Amino acid sequence: MNYRHIFHAGNPADVMKHAVLALILDHLRAKPAPFCVLDTHAGIGRYDLTSEQARKTAESDDGIGRLWGRPAPHPGLTPYLDAVQALNPDGSLRWYPGSPRIARAALRPQDRMVLVELHPDDAHSLKAEFTGDRAVSVHQSDAYTALKAHLPPKEKRGLVLIDPPFEQPDEFARMAEGLALAHRRWSTGIFALWYPIKERAAVWRFQDAVEKTGIPKVLIAELTWHPEDTHLRLNGSGLLIVNPPWKLDETLRSMLPALHDTLPSTGGGASVSWLTPEA
Template sequence: MLSYRHAFHAGNYADVFKHVLLVQLIRALQRKDKPFCLLDTHAGAGRYDLHSVSAQKNREFVDGISRLWDQTGLSTELAEYVTQVRALNPNGALRYYPGSPRIARNLLRPADRLVLTERHPTDHATLKAEFTGDRQVAVHHQDGYTALKAFLPPPERRGLVFIDPSFELKDEFDRLIAAVQLIHRRWASGIIAIWYPILDRAPSLRWQQTLKNLGIPAMLCAELGLYPYDTPFGLHGNGMMIINPPWQLDETLGRLLPELLQKLRVGNDGQTRLE
């Protein structure tokens, strides 16, 4: 299936969560001078117009990036994330939202490298145009899971695999298990960051237990839920599983997750998890 288009969800609270964490992962990699490679397996279109018909249909950005746009007193980490979004909106009004490729590219040092794969033909064309002529960015029209065999391990031997699937396929969690096994076999020291939705609580918990059973020694689970998990419909929360998490990332997220919950939640519902 290729029906999923992220333009309908751009800038929502899940985007805020995943991109705040992405910025922290990149900054952690930059603590060392050696260059790194970032492989984004489900890259999307690169940037999104929040005034477009797609984004305006459900206006999910209203409960996401819009809640942070004019807030003061943000932590250094959240403020840096908002700065990345403001870079696409120099007149000060929120219109464009950067996807993970645009955020990552803004943070790259001259020797770092970005590899992007996108399967949807329309989004791939948009993504390709976004980075035309950029020698630090390679854009491929390819299935993200297939790309793991093609591009890993990278010559730099340092870096991050960022996996943000659409979850339009019922076996997505199974595919992610196979992906983790492949990455870890080919590049045991690489950082893996996997975003996942919490719609029905049971599937993500089963997936996490299966990951634990793989015996990989270093995994960090971070979750942000804005709505009760026992309600029947909708995106109740989301999470990111990080394999080989950078040093002290758990301490940083221990501060960031409660702040995100406080800034984004509606009413008194919501919860965070860091394990």
Template sequence: MNYRHAFHAGNAADVLKHVVLTAIIQRLRAKQSPFCVLDAHAGIGRYDLSADEARRTGEAEEGIAPLLAAPLAHPALTAYRDLVAAMNPQGGLRWYPGSPRIARALLRPQDRLLLVELHPDDHRALKAEFAGDPQVAVHRMDAYDALKAHLPPKERRGLVLIDPPFEAPDEFARMVAGIALAHRRFPTGVYALWYPIKERPAVWRFQEALAGTGIPKILTVEMTLHPEDTHLRLNGSGLAIVNPPWTLDDTLRDALPALHAALPHSGGGVRIDWLVPEGPPA
């Protein structure tokens, strides 16, 4: 499948990913020491939902649009929704913040953001979006090469977001190899690996390979919007989170059912499981 960001900005998969991203960075902010966020598939930073790409799919109408109108009480959901609202100071919903804009909004003066984008046009747009910002560095390179080049960060604390467009048929295998290398270089970092849920056996194989790396403390967070046997092009999405911050699993168990309820769906639900337990094996 082709998951180029501009065509899917603000859809249900983006909403899940960005709620989790916001929650992780808020946890990193709890300590005074600086942290670095490395976004390995950064896209263009923010998206115009009135542009042709977004209008062609209309996926934001089943993602961020109903969420903005829904009554939400959980802080993890309202914090994310506030970030989207801040991108639209005139009201309404024209602009949707991608992960670079969400991360930048949550940085403190001592923190840093590294953005990596290989597509030449997207890279130019990303450079322009953050031109003159001393806390943001933008690089044009392959995401998996960036894991070698930029890890460990000088801060020795931070988050790596791996969010591929899934244009390559072997993307799951590349993610597993990439996280194995990255974890060797930066074992204390938090890693969030986004994946689409289309064919469940492909997800099972990915998770089995991920567990087989020997990396400890891997949490999986998934949200589907339809029954598993519907065989739709995209039923939902998930994140595999390495070294999740303390109590993140509890926060998401409390918050995500309300997120699922606020989105159009015909079934599905939320699953939060330890792929590799946080503690030592029994």
């Protein structure tokens, strides 16, 4: 539990992940029925990009910093950029919304959100961030235990975001096992699993493990900004999405290349493909 996201908030991986998250939430809002969001690795909710920790790495400069104050390079990025703007109404970029704030911006009165965070200090900060918000509940718990405790939700519609810090060497295997369990409990839910792209073989093993579960309708979306010639750096990031919204794949096939062209890179690119089609 040593990982602290403040050092990486708003970097290219965050931009890609949160832009897709905002699109999924926008789809859920299109129908009047209530939905629930379960975020299993919630962090602290918002991040101060002017803090000493954030400026130590300055990773946001090559992420949200390349989008802030400019026209959106693709209309699919608008829901995400609107959520960032909502935290920075004075026009200067200070606060970066983590996934809880991205999701909270999308909730309507009939919707709710369950946030799970294991790190005690971060869980305390998260509770303070949403004090008095009746639409949000915060739990200090292990992510994979939370999948058992909170699924299926009473709303029948919604999203589960699984976004680990990848501190554990077996995190890919834990994700695949957690998804299999969660899907058995709630087969109609949308699941979005984020992963880093460092060593391609590890990604292939993870995708193969998910494919072997037999879960249908699994979409893979990836954005890389470096050639994959070394596993000593973060070359890109991916999302494995179960039950993606209708036509999300089409939107991502044009949005992710536009995002790649906007962010600094030494290579890489965008890809969208089906791991398993609809049964």
